[in-house]
Amino acid sequence: MTLPAALAQTLADRFGKRFSTAEAVRAHHGHDESHFPDVLPDAVVWPHTTAEVVEVVQLCAHYQVPLVPFGVGSSLEGHILPVAGGISLDMSEMNQVQAVHAEDMDAVVQPGVTRKALNAALNGTGLFFPIDPGADATLGGMASTRASGTNAVRYGTMRENVLGMEVVLADGRVIRTGGRARKSSAGYDLTRLFVGAEGTLGVITELTVRLHPLPEAVSAAICSFPDLDSAVQTVIQTIQLGVPVARIELLDALTVQAVNRYSKTTLREEPLLLFEFHGSPNGVQEQATTVQELARDNGGQDFEWATRPEDRSRLWQARHDVYFAGLNLRPGSRAISTDVCVPISRLAEAIAGTQADIAASGLTAPIVGHVGDGNYHVLILTDPDNPAQIEACEALGSRIVERALALGGTCTGEHGIGIGKQGYLRAEHGAAVDVMAALKAALDPLNLMNPGKIIGG
Missing domain, CATH: 3.30.465.10 (Uridine Diphospho-n-acetylenolpyruvylglucosamine Reductase; domain 3)
Structure with missing residues (x-):
């Protein structure tokens, strides 16, 4: 849409430099970390107070202009893309x-x-x-x-x-x-x-x-496994035993390879679990000993510790760099990132099925996950200029989601619905989607608040 001239003038008068229609500013606010094409807002406003947010919201309601809240643009399902145009409300300066x-x-x-x-x-x-x-x-x-x-x-x-x-x-x-x-x-x-x-x-x-x-003691460890199933079985047994582990992260062999290249680490290029334990010194030791025994019983090897804060930070930074490390496997590629979550007892079945789907597709798709709660991610790499490959990637993503739903899981454990997962919402929630739509209509009858997300419209 085109921003009404009267609204643009009112916002410019009221917010001064905190209102912009500059193309570079709009481009920044029309881009996130998803694979969806950029969509530029008509203008950007930076409020400083709740009262200023009220002003902008009321003006948008008066002129029937869409409004999309913006944080830092790190979303993975197109949440902040202004698909209907309008105002991007950048909340970054309300930072107290x-x-x-x-x-x-x-x-x-x-x-x-x-x-x-x-x-x-x-x-x-x-x-x-x-x-x-x-x-x-x-x-x-x-x-x-x-x-x-x-x-x-x-x-x-x-x-x-x-x-x-x-x-x-x-x-x-x-x-x-x-x-x-x-x-x-x-x-x-x-x-x-x-x-x-x-x-x-x-x-x-x-x-x-x-x-x-803050925990009195923190210890991190890594352990390599001969295959993904052995790693996943260790996760399942850890959770079912009630070990109060703080973090359990899974990286498949391809992800470890990518991390080594990108983060200059020297991890063994096999399926890998990263653990972190929080608690008292004795409690942390007890947790770690239990998990180490479980890992060993499942073929785990090279159980290595990182107790110094700088070593733990380096280890977890490498984990957080997985998205960009994955992209670096195929320079110039774009990622279709999907995540699902299943009951912990079905995790091995879900990941094994996902592995088989990836192999059958011939695509490059590293697997990584917060597997302690049954949540894992697949980074499907694609040539953004190859429609056939994009279609194949989307088909792979659909199979991953459909399997998770069939196993009693959810189509997204943490990325959210945004634009990308709308097609699966009804398959997961059925008639409850109609209740969601009714709530949306009751609170936002003009459909101005981030339209086109979750339930569409």
Whole structure:
């Protein structure tokens, strides 16, 4: 769409340099880490306060112009692409940590605060915020996509770690959901409604998040396996034994090869598990000993430790670099990244089936996952100028998702629906999708809040 001249003038007068229609600025806000083509907004606005967000929302409602919240653009399913045009509302300058209540282990933050910035602000408190999706994403964006990441097996996802919110609705009303109390039976749980709504129901302007004590001791380890099934069986046994491991990450042999090339590591190029243990020194030792025995029984070898903080950071940075390492396997390629999550007892079956699908397709597709909670990712590499190859990649992605659903899993464990997973939503949720559509229509009758995402329209 074309931005109404009267709206553009009003925003320019009101926000000055915090309003832009420059092509370079629009291009930045029309691009994320997905494989979908860039879509430029008509303009970008940087608010500083909830009152300013209300102003923009009310103006968009008056002129019936779409509005898409923007964090850092690290999403993988096209969440921030303004498919209907309109305003990109860049929340990055609402980046204040407003309060830290160390005694209650919670913090109140604006949505543009990144996870690393929050943890920097918590230095010296003995607390940390554990949700780590890899990218240094904003907490508003992480809440909107119900992000999780490497620590989810022990600390949960954004769903468990957002206690309350301030949200601006599509008509400009400001509501508060939840609160600082650790539990409540008062009314509908609206916080959970907005966590994972991907900006389709309102704009998050404040979050109250749960904090956790820094563990007294932390130890990380890596272990190689002769095949993926042996690694996955170790994961399943670890979880079923109730070992309170903080992180379990799986890299297949191709991913390890890619990481070695990209991050200049010297890991054994076989299926690999990365573990991290949190707790007291004795507790960490006990956890590690148990897992090491399980790994050995499943053919694990080269169980190596990383106890110094710099060694652990280097190890996990290599894990976080997996996306770009994978792309580097085929320079010039684009990735169709998919993730699914299955019950832990079906994980071996799901990954074995995925391996077979990849082999049959002839495509290059590394597997990596937060397998401690049954979540794994496949990075399917494709030539962006080859329609037939893109079609083959999409077909492979469909088979991966369909198998996960058949095994009682979900079409996405953490990437979200956005544009890319809409076709699977009804297969997973059936008539519940109609209830989602009714909620969307009730809260956003003009369909202006990030239109075209989750349920389409």
